[in-house]
Amino acid sequence: MIEKKTLNNYLSLSISLILIIFFSLYQINLEDLWFDELLTFSITNPELDNSETYNLLIDQENTPPVYYFLLKTYFEIFNYDYQLLRLPNVFFNSISLIVFFLILKEFSKDNKFIFLSLILFSLNYFLISYAHEGRVYSFYCSISLIFIKFYLSILSEEKPVSLSKSLFFCVLSIILINTFLFSFLIICTVIFFEFFFRKNKKNFFLIIFILVFSIITSILINFDYYEKVLSFQAISINNPNLDFFLLNFFFKDFFGSKIMGLIFFIFFVFSLFISFKNNLFNEKLIFLILLIFFSYLIPILYGYIFQPVLLDKYIFYVVPIIILFISFSINNLINLRKKIVLISFLIILTFSNQVLKNKKKEVDKPEFTKILKILNNQYKSNFYATSFMDHKTPFFNLIVENLIQQIIEKRNFKLIKNKNKKKYWIICYDPSSSFDYCAKDSALLDKKNIKEIIKTYQVAAILVDKK
Numbered sequence: 001m002i003e004k005k006t007l008n009n010y011l012s013l014s015i016s017l018i019l020i021i022f023f024s025l026y027q028i029n030l031e032d033l034w035f036d037e038l039l040t041f042s043i044t045n046p047e048l049d050n051s052e053t054y055n056l057l058i059d060q061e062n063t064p065p066v067y068y069f070l071l072k073t074y075f076e077i078f079n080y081d082y083q084l085l086r087l088p089n090v091f092f093n094s095i096s097l098i099v100f101f102l103i104l105k106e107f108s109k110d111n112k113f114i115f116l117s118l119i120l121f122s123l124n125y126f127l128i129s130y131a132h133e134g135r136v137y138s139f140y141c142s143i144s145l146i147f148i149k150f151y152l153s154i155l156s157e158e159k160p161v162s163l164s165k166s167l168f169f170c171v172l173s174i175i176l177i178n179t180f181l182f183s184f185l186i187i188c189t190v191i192f193f194e195f196f197f198r199k200n201k202k203n204f205f206l207i208i209f210i211l212v213f214s215i216i217t218s219i220l221i222n223f224d225y226y227e228k229v230l231s232f233q234a235i236s237i238n239n240p241n242l243d244f245f246l247l248n249f250f251f252k253d254f255f256g257s258k259i260m261g262l263i264f265f266i267f268f269v270f271s272l273f274i275s276f277k278n279n280l281f282n283e284k285l286i287f288l289i290l291l292i293f294f295s296y297l298i299p300i301l302y303g304y305i306f307q308p309v310l311l312d313k314y315i316f317y318v319v320p321i322i323i324l325f326i327s328f329s330i331n332n333l334i335n336l337r338k339k340i341v342l343i344s345f346l347i348i349l350t351f352s353n354q355v356l357k358n359k360k361k362e363v364d365k366p367e368f369t370k371i372l373k374i375l376n377n378q379y380k381s382n383f384y385a386t387s388f389m390d391h392k393t394p395f396f397n398l399i400v401e402n403l404i405q406q407i408i409e410k411r412n413f414k415l416i417k418n419k420n421k422k423k424y425w426i427i428c429y430d431p432s433s434s435f436d437y438c439a440k441d442s443a444l445l446d447k448k449n450i451k452e453i454i455k456t457y458q459v460a461a462i463l464v465d466k467k
Helices: 004-025 035-043 050-060 066-078 087-104 111-122 125-132 137-155 163-177 181-196 204-221 223-231 258-277 283-305 318-331 336-359 368-376 394-411
Strands: 383-388 423-429 450-456 459-465
Touching: 004 087, 004 111, 004 125, 035 050, 035 066, 035 394, 050 066, 050 223, 066 087, 066 137, 087 111, 087 125, 087 137, 087 318, 111 318, 111 336, 125 137, 125 336, 137 163, 137 181, 137 283, 137 318, 163 181, 163 204, 181 204, 181 283, 204 223, 258 318, 258 336, 283 318, 318 336, 368 394, 368 423, 368 450, 368 459, 383 394, 394 423
Parallel strands: 383 423
Antiparallel strands: 423 459, 450 459
């Protein structure tokens, strides 16, 4: 017979899986691909050979190759379609939730703790919003959580780790490092913890050897990538200001709004206080709090010494850990009534926030489909050319053209790629939405030939007549 507590745990997991799959799928292709997703989509084209894919990665991206080759294989199996780009993230979110469930069981099997943690995870706006983006971050979160879960299980080992587990840990470490650059924060935290906080040293040398070996192997495999990253200059990232350190720390981004961020920040501080007061910090909780601490400290220090590098999505994995801490502290309250009130409050608040965010979703990605619908319903010209901003970067022009051609084909629009016609539309993608690059500085047209400009968010259609 399965215990009632175990059944309740799996019921909580089932409910949470339904929620996260539903919200991850809901409106997943409501918006068109934006610039970074266009890069992902173009780099993972199955028609490219692997060397071409890797060279494009080195030239255009700042992310290690594992995700891209995985996505490329996915397109080879299911078809190379822009509408399929974001769907793997639904799977990655589901895997993350299941692994998070296993992590929770490392700390407690109490159903109130499990239920609250899973529901907060499955309704978290930040986690779900990145399911709607064809980028590495959902995959990065799932691999990070798998690594954390496996390391926590090693912490429970009294005996030396077996050969099979050692090999798996090594492979997992290499995959993690080659998923996203900031995974080094997780690896470094493990090394620091092993040196200064781990009581049982039986596996110390093995773990350190595996991690160092994984780092060296990854650097040797992707030397060109790391050489490029070290010389990369970030132009759109700023160092944290005073507001960041005063009740922020990305919490407003992690939980959907300034108010939600403030509430969860207060709860997180409260959870740390409760944990210290009630002496709840075991080895595993110490490791997790160190992971949060170093995930902020190292990038911030690096940013002030060298150049800014920290964005909220780069430390994606801290969101589940914050949720774990909050749920764990609430579950350890003695007063049952207070416990139920706080659990109910957080669940209702998070669910309401998720629903409202979906109802009041603002357009923040280019409206390619909208502009193509407009052009498809007009009679001035059905010929078109494509451009990225001033048309002076061939690869960027190509990735825009690639998407527009697919949209036209999928929706059966009566638009034809221009060859020699004198009157045609230039469909121009300008992330700044000023369209100065498209209309004034473009290498594709002369301003004297512009007859009309139709504008949507970040995409303009410029009617050109060269008569």
